[in-house]
Amino acid sequence: MGKSLYQKVWDTHSVGKLADGRTQLFIGTHLIHEVTSPQAFGMMRDLGLKVKYPRRTFATIDHIVPTINQDAPQDPLAAEMMQALRENADDFGVTYFDLASGKQGIVHVVGPEQGITQPGTTIACGDSHTATHGAFGAIAFGIGTTQVRDVLATQTMAMEPLKVRRIEVNGDLGPGVYAKDVTLHIIRLLGAKGGIGYAYEYAGDVFDRMTMEERMTVCNMAIEGGARCGYVNPDHKTVEYLRGRPYVDMSDFDATAARWLSYASDADAHYDDIVKIDAADIEPTVTWGISPDHGISVSENIPDPATASTPEEKASVEEALAYMKLPAGTPIKGVKIDVAFIGSCTNGRISDFREVARYLKGKKVAANVQAIAVPGSQIVDHQCRQEGIHTIFEEAGFEWRGAGCSMCLAMNPDKLVGDQVCASSSNRNFKGRQGSPTGRTILMSPVMVAAAAINGGVADAREVFDLSSTAAA
Ligand SMILES: CC(C)[C@H](C(=O)O)[C@@H](O)C(=O)O
Numbered sequence: 001m002g003k004s005l006y007q008k009v010w011d012t013h014s015v016g017k018l019a020d021g022r023t024q025l026f027i028g029t030h031l032i033h034e035v036t037s038p039q040a041f042g043m044m045r046d047l048g049l050k051v052k053y054p055r056r057t058f059a060t061i062d063h064i065v066p067t068i069n070q071d072a073p074q075d076p077l078a079a080e081m082m083q084a085l086r087e088n089a090d091d092f093g094v095t096y097f098d099l100a101s102g103k104q105g106i107v108h109v110v111g112p113e114q115g116i117t118q119p120g121t122t123i124a125c126g127d128s129h130t131a132t133h134g135a136f137g138a139i140a141f142g143i144g145t146t147q148v149r150d151v152l153a154t155q156t157m158a159m160e161p162l163k164v165r166r167i168e169v170n171g172d173l174g175p176g177v178y179a180k181d182v183t184l185h186i187i188r189l190l191g192a193k194g195g196i197g198y199a200y201e202y203a204g205d206v207f208d209r210m211t212m213e214e215r216m217t218v219c220n221m222a223i224e225g226g227a228r229c230g231y232v233n234p235d236h237k238t239v240e241y242l243r244g245r246p247y248v249d250m251s252d253f254d255a256t257a258a259r260w261l262s263y264a265s266d267a268d269a270h271y272d273d274i275v276k277i278d279a280a281d282i283e284p285t286v287t288w289g290i291s292p293d294h295g296i297s298v299s300e301n302i303p304d305p306a307t308a309s310t311p312e313e314k315a316s317v318e319e320a321l322a323y324m325k326l327p328a329g330t331p332i333k334g335v336k337i338d339v340a341f342i343g344s345c346t347n348g349r350i351s352d353f354r355e356v357a358r359y360l361k362g363k364k365v366a367a368n369v370q371a372i373a374v375p376g377s378q379i380v381d382h383q384c385r386q387e388g389i390h391t392i393f394e395e396a397g398f399e400w401r402g403a404g405c406s407m408c409l410a411m412n413p414d415k416l417v418g419d420q421v422c423a424s425s426s427n428r429n430f431k432g433r434q435g436s437p438t439g440r441t442i443l444m445s446p447v448m449v450a451a452a453a454i455n456g457g458v459a460d461a462r463e464v465f466d467l468s469s470t471a472a473a
């Protein structure tokens with residue numbers, strides 16, 4: 001029997017078995033940001049340790065960085081964290097994409113952009129959305145601060161193997177159905193905890209046809225489905241995306257590309273589970289509640305606890321509706337929004353802004369809506385400016401900001417106020433996620449956020465824009 005990509009990467013990176021039964025896994029690439037690294041560096045200092053392979057370690061600043069006056073945070077704690085990362089990167093000799101580099105951005109946008117993210121590798125980062133990098137056929141997962149220390153010190157970490165679930169999506173996606181809808185649909189079907197203990201392998205025509213950036217959107221949210229990581233097998237698109245990027249060794253690229261492709265799952269690979277989904281069933285999807293699996297198609301009604309099949313489900317729907325202050329059993333379409341946010345490591349890449357710009361031209365954000373667009377990196381920002389995309393957004397009434405996590409998590413000044421409702425292209429709709437303890441988040445694709453911004457409420461982008469020419473996925 002053949003092997004899945006997960007198995008191949010695991011086997012290549014296993015250093016040995018530990019006494020407790022876990023595997024010591026070599027981590028090819030370690031990405032770090034300002035939130036989960038300071039204590040790890042502190043522990044390294046206390047123990048008098050050096051970073052084992054500084055060249056395998058890359059830092060950027062994203063969560064706390066303001067999107068206006070970026071290098072002068074008003075919050076003293078943010079200024080301190082910014083300074084700490086700079087000092088740690090200097091003292092330990094790791095590459096740091098700081099604000100002055102022109103390459104700063106959300107860690108999961110920067111890694112692929114720089115060609116640091118490569119197929120067949122193991123990638124760890126003190127951040128749950130590290131799964132994003134699996135789009136390249138890497139096994140990439142989030143780790144905690146103590147493990148960040150372990151990886152800094154040894155370039156390895158202790159881990160239990162995961163099971164592998166292949167999720168096949170076949171068929172054609174309709175106009176206006178994007179990678180974000182695919183990932184929200186999968187989470188809706190399998191649940192926010194359905195992937196616990198699994199790596200998700202995304203396969204089938206829909207993923208084959210997706211661009212690398214679309215694959216990143218799907219893998220990004222593997223963690224919201226409970227999986228530790230998600231990946232797409234590398235193919236010619238992966239190779240072409242990486243060709244010539246700064247951290248790709250171009251000396252014998254053909255051999256490198258052949259090695260990358262050899263990691264793809266074998267046709268007779270073993271899977272612990274296989275799920276098949278029909279692309280035609282996927283509609284533009286939005287969340288109505290407080291968990292990423294609270295998803296419905298934009299034309300459906302908000303669930304009614306009265307129709308729940310178990311007491312637990314009834315209680316969970318009631319709790320979500322009470323928090324969201326939404327009436328049960330009524331259309332999600334038309335729910336008023338106060339804020340529209342396009343950005344994050346899920347949907348803050350150049351293709352996201354290009355796609356929205358195609359439809360935003362000549363349209364205006366509703367008067368009662370604050371709309372903000374936040375590029376995922378300085379490079380995305382630069383590209384958008386060069387292509388005039390930021391002007392299209394600004395003319396439509398969006399504020400165009402500097403790169404960072406912004407309102408995805410609001411560890412910076414971009415926060416909801418009171419119980420504002422935000423149509424958001426990010427990945428989490430937990431209670432209080434966007435900075436206000438009573439703030440409400442409705443997750444959707446960037447084009448759907450733009451449609452909501454224009455209509456002043458949740459809208460079907462297919463009715464607001466002429467999407468007949470939408471490229472599949
Ligand atoms: C702050 C960080 C540790 C966190 C994560 O792990 O994902 C954040 O990026 C998030 O999206 O909630």
Ligand code: SF4
Nearest residue numbers: 129344345405408409
């Ligand atoms: S953009 Fe959001 S999800 Fe991504 S790393 Fe930042 S806070 Fe986490």
